[in-house]
Amino acid sequence: MAATLHSLQLITAIALIALVLLQRPSGDNGSNFGDSMSAFQTRRGFERVLFVLTIIVGVLFAALSIWAIVR
Secondary structure (H helix, E strand, O other): OHHHHHHHHHHHHHHHHHHHHHOOOOOOHHHHOOOHHHHHOOOOOHHHHHHHHHHHHHHHHHHHHHHHHHO
């Protein structure tokens, strides 16, 4: 059981890293110099799916980590 738990942690960690790296940076050079209008764009399409999937995988990784500590 411990080997399965650690394998799941490894898989979710790699997936979380990949999802974070796939996301596009939210701001460009204009937002660094006071252009605040570009900071309030909504996510649409594939960008939104990546965002939600990143949250889900992050919560799953945290839950698996806590479960490994408690167990």
